[in-house]
Amino acid sequence: MTASPVSPDAEPDADDRLVADVFARNCDSRRVLENIAGKWGILALAALHEGAYRFNALRRRVDGVSEKMLSQTLQALERDGLVRRDVQATIPPHVEYSLTPFGARVAAQLVDLLELVESEVGTVLAARAEYDRSAADRKR
Amino acid sequence: MTASPVSPDAEPDADDRLVADVFARNCDSRRVLENIAGKWGILALAALHEGAYRFNALRRRVDGVSEKMLSQTLQALERDGLVRRDVQATIPPHVEYSLTPFGARVAAQLVDLLELVESEVGTVLAARAEYDRSAADRKR
Numbered sequence: 451m452t453a454s455p456v457s458p459d460a461e462p463d464a465d466d467r468l469v470a471d472v473f474a475r476n477c478d479s480r481r482v483l484e485n486i487a488g489k490w491g492i493l494a495l496a497a498l499h500e501g502a503y504r505f506n507a508l509r510r511r512v513d514g515v516s517e518k519m520l521s522q523t524l525q526a527l528e529r530d531g532l533v534r535r536d537v538q539a540t541i542p543p544h545v546e547y548s549l550t551p552f553g554a555r556v557a558a559q560l561v562d563l564l565e566l567v568e569s570e571v572g573t574v575l576a577a578r579a580e581y582d583r584s585a586a587d588r589k590r
Numbered sequence: 591m592t593a594s595p596v597s598p599d600a601e602p603d604a605d606d607r608l609v610a611d612v613f614a615r616n617c618d619s620r621r622v623l624e625n626i627a628g629k630w631g632i633l634a635l636a637a638l639h640e641g642a643y644r645f646n647a648l649r650r651r652v653d654g655v656s657e658k659m660l661s662q663t664l665q666a667l668e669r670d671g672l673v674r675r676d677v678q679a680t681i682p683p684h685v686e687y688s689l690t691p692f693g694a695r696v697a698a699q700l701v702d703l704l705e706l707v708e709s710e711v712g713t714v715l716a717a718r719a720e721y722d723r724s725a726a727d728r729k730r
Contacts, residue, residue, distance in 0.1 A: 459592050469708075470635075470707075470708035470711045471708065472633070472704045472708055473633060473636075473637070473651060473652060473653055474653050475653040475654030476614065477711075477712045478711050478714070478715060479704075479707050479708045480629075480654075482707050482710075482711060483629055483633075483704070483707055484629050484668065486703075486707065487628055487629045487632055488626055488627055488628060488629075489620070489623055489627045492623065492627050493612070493613060493623075496708065497613070497664060498615075510635070511613060512613060513613055513614050513615040514615030514620075518661055519677055528721065529717065529718055529721040529722075530714045530718060531713055531714055531716070531717025531720075531721075533720070536620050545627075550717075551715075552710055552713050552717075555704060555706060555710075556703070556707070559699065559703045559706060560703070561700055562699055563626075563699045563700070563703070564612050564619075564623065565695070566695060566696060567610075567612060567619050567622050567696070568609075568610035568611065568612055568619045569610070570622075570692055570695075571610045571611060571617075571618050571619045571622060572693075573616070573671055573692050574622050574670045574671055575618060576671070577669065577671025577690075577692075578669055578670060578671070579668055580671075581671075582669075582671040
């Protein structure tokens with residue numbers, strides 16, 4: 451959503467705003483997409499769709515992510531209102547991550563996407579073999 | 591999908607393969623996700639969901655993408671069997687990109703995701719303002 455040019459005195463209302471368009475590089479929705487997109491954002495959201503996680507457990511679930519990268523990913527998702535960070539007043543304090551209602555809606559879509567990708571890995575491997583064979587043929 | 595250890599003589603069949611798990615860093619499905627998951631992959635697939643595009647038109651649609659990045663993105667998606675590249679024997683030759691049936695299924699999921707993100711940009715902007723306000727308070 452990008453505010454359209456309005457006079458400074460005008461009360462902004464729905465009609466004064468353009469519709470969000472993620473294809474437009476300056477639209478705020480593009481920034482949101484950038485935080486969700488990327489394998490770590492997608493995998494973190496999909497993992498949290500299974501339930502709340504503490505940091506280290508989430509890091510084990512999202513196999514291969516570095517501590518720093520997961521921390522940055524969660525912070526961006528928290529700032530965008532997709533992830534909630536709860537600090538429990540125990541000793542030592544427990545920090546738990548979970549999805550907001552909006553985060554849960556996004557994560558549900560991502561889980562569908564991941565299941566589709568997982569179910570079609572065979573299709574992809576066959577396509578790659580064919581592509582590489584054709585590329586080799588073209589080089590001859 | 592990762593082949594489980596089998597003896598070299600064994601005929602591989604479905605039972606000899608582990609189920610794909612995108613959370614596992616070495617699973618082939620993780621590689622597929624990496625090609626789909628970046629913002630350019632997502633936007634290119636979503637654009638092609640509207641119909642076939644020639645390269646330059648697709649580049650205009652996916653606002654902000656460089657020629658090199660779009661080219662790399664399309665090549666990876668073609669290799670993975672999501673995008674088809676058709677060269678028409680005209681002078682000069684026309685190269686057109688479209689979705690394969692598998693690509694269309696992935697793209698349909700991504701379009702749903704983008705529509706959700708676009709519809710909730712207001713939620714995100716409010717969450718960011720609240721997050722930044724709280725962060726400023728904590729610093730005091």
